[in-house]
Amino acid sequence: MQVLVTGSSGLVGSEAVEFFDSLGADTVGVDNNMRADFFGPKGDTSANRDRLLSVCRHFSHIDLDIRDRAEVDKLFAGNAFDIVIHTAAQPSHDLAARRPFDDFDVNAGGTLNLLEACRRHASEAVFIFVSTNKVYGDRPNTIKLKELETRWEYDDPAYAGGISEDFPVDQSLHSLFGASKLAADVMTQEYGRYFGLKTGIFRGGCLTGPNHAGVELHGFLNYLVHVALQEGPYTIYGYKGKQVRDQIHSHDVIRAFWAFAQNPKPGEVYNLGGGKTNAASLLECLEIIETRTGKRPQLTYSEQNRIGDHICYYSDLAKLKRDFPDWDLEYDLDRIIDEIIQHVSAT
Ligand SMILES: NC(=O)c1ccc[n+]([C@@H]2O[C@H](COP(=O)([O-])OP(=O)(O)OC[C@H]3O[C@@H](n4cnc5c(N)ncnc54)[C@H](O)[C@@H]3O)[C@@H](O)[C@H]2O)c1
Numbered sequence: 437m438q439v440l441v442t443g444s445s446g447l448v449g450s451e452a453v454e455f456f457d458s459l460g461a462d463t464v465g466v467d468n469n470m471r472a473d474f475f476g477p478k479g480d481t482s483a484n485r486d487r488l489l490s491v492c493r494h495f496s497h498i499d500l501d502i503r504d505r506a507e508v509d510k511l512f513a514g515n516a517f518d519i520v521i522h523t524a525a526q527p528s529h530d531l532a533a534r535r536p537f538d539d540f541d542v543n544a545g546g547t548l549n550l551l552e553a554c555r556r557h558a559s560e561a562v563f564i565f566v567s568t569n570k571v572y573g574d575r576p577n578t579i580k581l582k583e584l585e586t587r588w589e590y591d592d593p594a595y596a597g598g599i600s601e602d603f604p605v606d607q608s609l610h611s612l613f614g615a616s617k618l619a620a621d622v623m624t625q626e627y628g629r630y631f632g633l634k635t636g637i638f639r640g641g642c643l644t645g646p647n648h649a650g651v652e653l654h655g656f657l658n659y660l661v662h663v664a665l666q667e668g669p670y671t672i673y674g675y676k677g678k679q680v681r682d683q684i685h686s687h688d689v690i691r692a693f694w695a696f697a698q699n700p701k702p703g704e705v706y707n708l709g710g711g712k713t714n715a716a717s718l719l720e721c722l723e724i725i726e727t728r729t730g731k732r733p734q735l736t737y738s739e740q741n742r743i744g745d746h747i748c749y750y751s752d753l754a755k756l757k758r759d760f761p762d763w764d765l766e767y768d769l770d771r772i773i774d775e776i777i778q779h780v781s782a783t
Pocket residue numbers: 442443444445446447448449466467468469470471472481500501502503522523524525526527542546566567568569639640641642643644648649655
């Protein structure tokens with residue numbers, strides 16, 4: 437089995453590399469460390485690349501930019517990929533506004549380059565695209581909410597299980613990032629429906645784990661633990677710190693991709709986050725970290741929320757569990773946070 441992982445030095449990509457390497461698959465990683473260009477030295481993922489090269493036995497790395505259409509085509513022509521896990525991206529909605537061309541060229545253009553090369557040279561391969569809950573724009577903020585002591589919660593029985601895949605994707609505020617990811621999301625669906633490629637689209641909630649090069653603009657939980665342990669400054673943007681995210685460990689993300697790869701459903705879309713059980717507000721995450729470490733950041737509160745930020749979002753995992761009944765979360769929130777704390781303390 438030969439597997440291509442784009443964004444292989446990032447959080448999700450590196451988890452995919454380790455997973456497929458452990459299965460004995462010939463695993464090719466593509467990453468040009470553009471995260472360092474996006475976020476500066478703290479976003480540098482080269483240490484993660486080097487770690488993979490030292491611990492993985494069947495892994496090779498290629499420093500390739502997915503915007504380079506000719507090189508992407510050459511890569512597919514020279515290999516026989518069975519599975520493509522496409523995670524390379526400009527991942528921040530705030531940054532997209534500052535670098536609109538880079539955002540769209542990487543997220544939408546890069547995805548199209550990969551899809552078309554896959555169609556030409558590896559039409560039997562399973563192609564997995566990591567999309568985002570930002571494709572729903574800020575429309576989840578129109579759901580009736582109730583304010584609890586430490587979090588916002590849906591106050592509409594229709595959303596008791598979270599947001600499902602048929603939630604509307606247009607006519608709301610997305611940020612340029614949400615728009616470029618939605619373009620790629622729909623394009624990947626189309627390569628499944630129109631061309632019959634075995635594409636799967638997974639709309640991520642908060643994907644997390646110790647191997648994230650967490651920065652203020654991306655990698656919320658990882659960054660929060662880093663700052664808390666240093667008792668450094670942290671700004672809460674709006675919603676009283678009660679905004680809710682669903683956290684899923686990258687290991688559980690890859691297990692879902694593997695379930696799909698073994699039983700692909702062309703063009704299908706899945707919401708993939710920690711769901712209701714792993715949903716927590718920022719204040720609640722701070723509390724968990726403090727209970728475990730005795731530390732918390734120096735907090736500043738800004739009334740102004742981030743543009744388009746969700747007040748409460750958690751994924752309805754019912755469709756995923758229905759289609760892949762053997763898949764379920766292995767990591768609950770406490771275990772995720774413990775692992776990140778351990779990792780940060782050891783580095
Ligand atoms: N982390 C989250 O909370 C989250 C949530 C929803 C969706 N997602 C999506 O999941 C995917 C993976 O996210 P992540 O958290 O692992 O991000 P990440 O930034 O940790 O990893 C992405 C990797 O892609 C590489 N990359 C960027 N541009 C590239 C290019 N032009 N060519 C080659 N490599 C390039 C970066 O250097 C980085 O190592 C992304 O598509 C992201 O939009 C992430």
